[in-house]
Amino acid sequence: MKECRGQIILNKQIAKGIFELVIKSTDLLEQQVMPGMFAHLEIPNSPDLTLRRPISINSYKKDTLTLVYQVVGEGTKRLSNINGGVINFTASLGKGFILPEKPSKILLVGAGIGLAPLRFIAEFAPQHIYYTFAGFRNAELVYQLDIFKGLSKELLVCTDDGSMGEKSYLGVLTEKNIDVISPDLILACGPEIVLKQLKDIAKSAEIPCQISMEARMGCGTGACMVCNCKIGHENDWHYKRCCADGPVFNAKEVLFNG
């Protein structure tokens, strides 16, 4: 990990409220950037915003980092209005997905903005066969499907309202198709409700599953103990740091609240 200074070379809307941000920085060279890791962005020209914004890595090559983010609050709103210039960020942070060495059948399940980090998995480890299940609230929020189509043997899409793909939810879609695909591993990212369903599906199908969690973060490096995830088993758990011990955890060990 390193404190980096980069140039914004692209920041464009790719779906409603969803932006692709490309940053070029020589500070990224010689870094170990792994799928599932994230960058912590300082919102340019915004000293009043005291916290950085953790954004997962969508793609990475040499000195170029691609991030996909959704506008959810003041920070991302301001970020979406920036057309270029310098950006300060820390990268790359966190523990990413642990990928098998021998060629395997991997199911990627991404819900909404949670689809973004899954792209870099397939680009980083092309020796595996990928099946991708992508879920969105509606067709306006769909992005990068062409890219995932190219990276996957099969791509299934569902929306909550049926405006694109199947009218279904990712949990239902996964449950319906898991036996046919019979993956060696499931890697997922999305809202907790989806991840909890996947945890249960993976458990009953006896398939290893890793999930990328989200939390409100402070420092992003593990020092401030702010972004806690409940990890362990019902009667024996500890708060682990989402930023440094995660964001990717073994689904079996994640305890969801409620």
Add this chain to the structure above:
Amino acid sequence: MVDFSVEICGIKFKSPIIAASGTFGFGKEMQQFYPLSRLGGISVKGLTLEPREGNNPPRIAETNMGMLNSVGLQNPGIKYFISELLPWLSEQNTVIIANIAGNTIEEYCQMAELLANTKVDMLEMNISCPNVKQGGVQFGTNPDAVYKITTEVKKYSKQPLMVKLSPNTADIKATAQAAEDGGADAISLINTITGMAINAYTKKPILGNIIGGLSGPAIKPIALRMVYEVSKIVKIPIIGMGGIYTGEDMAEFMIAGASAIMVGSANLSNPLACINIEEQFVKYLTDTNTEHASELTCSLII
């Protein structure tokens, strides 16, 4: 070449910049960005007698020019700190300050005793954490309670004892005086100011703990005022903190009466905060022809 080393309670700090407790873990993470020897010292994450998991998430909320946190002293416990973390930390060539927080006076005393024969250089008695139900701030708001706990812990501490004061009190001068009267060797202030954040649309609090502690640039004027007021009545050294983000902020705290300063929230805003502040501070000393950083302490011109 400017000299920005300072001596506090007989301990030499090579710089007046100390990482504030709770924003710097136990140093391991931040040493990936710069050698810890660049710092005057580190006040470690608040330690308790037993390990603590801390509060429910979310534990942080951004506010205008500030942030609220409600971590609630998540830490691996003092014994783990002494056996597993301190050996490495004490070799980093910087002053190590152990921040301790107890549920009872006895717990504070036990922790001071456990630390007595370790390589910890100084104790920071945290009687001002707003995020725990027991202990913490309950000892820090009432002058009589501050006096009592300071005299008791002083019996067991071998290292200089610094008392970290809470701003959540009617009269900061009275608690500072009580700490000095109780035998404190130094005072650090301020801890966070209690606050809260609400989402207007969901009508829910942002923090899992509902209430948290406000820090960052938003609280700097309050912190400066408190350092100034306390410096006028106590003789023991003051370590000032509260929203220090620049070298000039740091100079202002020293001018108001601090012998050294702590950087807290800024570490969350930027992992290189302490280094950037140091560079700006050195430039300030040069620009103002200040030979020794210590000349700044209590140099307010009225």
